[in-house]
Amino acid sequence: MSMRTAVRAHCLRRRPRRSWPARILLASQSSVAGTASATPSILNTASACPTSVKLPVSPTPTHQAGSPLQEYDARVSAGTLKPDPHQRRIVERHLQPFYTSLLSYSPPPVPPPPPSTSAPTVFSRLFARNTLSLPAEPPKNAPKGLYLYGDVGTGKTMLMDLFYLSLPPSVTRKRRVHFHAFMIDVHKRIHAAKAEMGVHDGGDPIAPVARDLAREAYVLCFDEFQVTDIADAMILRRLFESLLRYGVVMVITSNRHPDDLYKNGIQRSSFIPAIELLKSQFQVTDLDSGTDYRRIPRALSHVYYSPLTPENKAEVDKIFRSLTTPSSSSSSRTDPVVTNRPLTTFGRTIYVPLSTSRVARFTFEELCARPLSAADYLEITRTFSTIFVMDVPKLDIGRKDVARRFITFIDTCYESKTKLFVLSEVPIFQIFSDDGTSGKGQISDHMRSVMDDLGLPPEVVGASSMFTGEEEIFAFARACSRLVQMGSKEWAETAARS
DSSP: OOHHHHHHHHHHHSOOOOOOOOOOOOOOOTTSSSOOOOOOOSSOEESSOOSSSOOOBOOOOSSOOOOHHHHHHHHHHHTSSOOOHHHHHHIIIIIHHHHHHHHTOOOOOOOOOOOOOSSOOHHHHHHHTTSOOOOSSOOTTOOOEEEEEOOTTSOHHHHHHHHHHHSOTTOOSEEEEEHHHHHHHHHHHHHHHHHHHTOSSSSOOHHHHHHHHHHHOSEEEEESOOOOOHHHHHHHHHHHHHHHHTTOEEEEEESSOGGGTTTTOTTGGGGHHHHHHHHHHEEEEEOOOSOOGGGSOOOBOSOEEOSOOHHHHHHHHHHHHHHHSOOTTOSSOSSOOEEEEEEEETTEEEEEEEEOSSEEEEEHIIIIISOOOHHHHHHHHHHOSEEEEEEEOOOOGGGHHHHHHHHHHHHHHHHTTOEEEEEESSOGGGTTOOOTTSSOOOOOHHHHHHHHHTTOOHHHHOOOSSOOSHHHHHHHHHHHHHHHHHTBHHHHHHTTOO
């Protein structure tokens, strides 16, 4: 069983939790100094609350945004974005027309769910699977969706967020969500729908799930669309097809062209119809322009400390105290550091060793040696905008499961714009690297290619024989790239702002 499949199974076993507080998500381009300030959540920015699982509500923009093209030009003029003619053409030729078509689009009404009964009968459960009929096809006037793909550093997330924040107040049913978090939500809904129907080995719960999603939002924005799990692959075609029939329009960003999704995946032939659906119902647009914003030089901020010396520990301790000790003008200590703060995620409790309401501190063993899932890390980064990780060791092949958890944690911190402080045995970018004396220090051609795509100098990261598969190597290299970004002055200035 893959790690992500295990995460999925864990999520399905847990009961839905109540509504989570929202955190503002403003557009940011990771490559550019001076991005819009906010603390974004990778979980969701939904403007309508689900009936089964409530996720964060979309914020009201702090300013009156114009159209995508007006907003893009305004950010370039203000120096927030670097001018890029190719990127502007994408906005002008794709985002702007899509935006304009949405202004005149009225989605069809979506039927409400049937009244629930506290004690469903055998007959109601027997016929529940056949009570919902989907529209035969998508509305004729529905705009075609957008599928924006490109390598890491091409500004995909920035363009999506720019589009999302430019939507006028009249578009009230909208949702912007990281695709991984969206699929966790979908699987929980499917589990709840099956329980409601009383059908665990038959029937199709996709239609009622799609109906509920469509009632909540008719504009869906998915960031970092990827398919690595068979559980996702088997339901995506039916889910997307049902959403389209209900009149939902979507904007998707991905690192891959649809033809390259789920490559070498189990039963990939069953996923081909989903690929064809993406190519026929979406405008597939390549964002690669030759400009990698992550390679733009940036000043480093001192947030990573190595090696594990008393002096470095004292320095990190001092920073932690400065962020958790109230100022002298405070009349009372309203947010003290507490030990073993409980966090509840999917029905179980995680204890945070040291924390205030917004700052948390873990040792590496407490964070990654325990069987925590991606959903657990989502909850941790949702709760704490600044996280300290102490005593990070150099990892080897014998701790591959721990390394995978750390990569998942890094990805979650990056996507939620968390400010990270680390004390490690070796420079943090090299904790996965082989020892120079191990005889394994040769960088493979594939790994070198991935590092080059991500703008990672091989001498900074080093070679690692811990990761071998194509997806593993990419995840490892991307985590290293994100650590570099998260150590920049720009990140330190924009992350963890409330």
